[in-house]
Amino acid sequence: MAAPPPDLWSLLPPHTLRSLARSWLDEDAPWPDPSSWAVGRAPRRAELLCKSEGVLAGAPFAEAAWVETGCRVTWKTPEGSRLPAGRTVVAEVEGPGAGLLLAERVALNCLGRCSGVATAAARAVTVARESGWAGTVAGTRKTTPGFRLAEKYALAVGGAEPHRYGLGAGLVMLKDNHLLAARVVGAARRAGGFTRRLAVDGAGARGGAKWARHGRGPSFQALHAAAAAVKAARPRVTVEASGGIALADLPRFLGPHVDAVSMGCLTHGAHALDFALRVLPAGGGRDAP
Incomplete structure (x- = not known):
């Protein structure tokens, strides 16, 4: 049951x-x-x-x-x-x-x-499951100011993972602007302590996904090859695909080495x-x- x-x-x-x-x-x-x-x-x-x-x-x-x-x-x-x-x-x-x-x-x-x-969340989860993918469909912090808790709650009602509730919640996430600003990975590990995971934006994989959406080369192949390489080197690392993913493109981001897909459109485009x-x-x- x-x-x-x-x-x-x-x-x-x-x-x-x-x-x-x-x-x-x-x-x-x-x-x-x-x-x-x-x-x-x-x-x-x-x-x-x-x-x-x-x-x-x-x-x-x-x-x-x-x-x-x-x-x-x-x-x-x-x-x-x-x-x-x-x-x-x-x-x-x-x-x-x-x-x-x-x-x-x-x-x-x-x-x-x-x-x-x-x-919107339920539709995305349905697409993922019908594709045979068992990973996590998540939202992002692209929410309406003053209404984040309600929209995060709604993601969960639809079957998706709410993702972070705030900038420093649950993990230390270093995106491309953080990495361009300074050499911050070591400092972020120290600041986050043992209670927070560290997430680092993979610019190469992200860029490949962008090429794919615009029809410029084998981007989805590059994305999944990069995910496979990460898993081969660090099997316990969580690989998350993110960045402008639309519902129509979702199946192409799903693969055996991708653990999670986060989609801002579930909130800002609903x-x-x-x-x-x-x-x-x-x-x-x-x-x-």
Whole structure:
């Protein structure tokens, strides 16, 4: 029997969710809103709809926004579910009418963006597995400022590895600009201590991959030959392919000596899914279609 998927929601510190939700609400509604006064605080109920096909992600962030405005969310569709094309009710939201609408845009933005990232990640992982490659598909730090935690979380919901959460998290990574600036490998080893791995940009392999994408020579052969040479000399070294990898090109980066492929397009190129909030009539019933 396959192991159940991890409860990714539990990875998110509640105080961090509250802090993010408050900052997003402060950005969207920093002043008194006349429309909220017009709606009032009478209890209302609304349906949360998804109108796009994809993977549902972002529920913790959307719920945190509504909780901040005094609302309660009941999820009808579990996080990580594949949503069909058409209108799908994913949750019901109850609370003061003004609170429902005050957090509406923040919650919908979180869901749309996170679900888009999770959908892109799931597609990339599917391509990798259908190619027979068992390595790691990962994101990068090419995330939206102020929204990194949500996008990293969404990568994991889609089945991809979030990669580093910050510049110095988990490893010391020396890219081409670091290497051009100084002879820093020894210094980086000392600064990182024994708790961080050292990653060094392989300019030759990266350059070969760039040639391949532009049709200039046997770049993918060069990439895989370089990976094979690294593994032959240092079998325990992790080889990661990275740099402008698009979904259409992904299969050509997958090989027996490549352990991981990181793709910035999973976050910066993801298309948001379309979510909407539909407030139900005061009597609790649904309008006729």
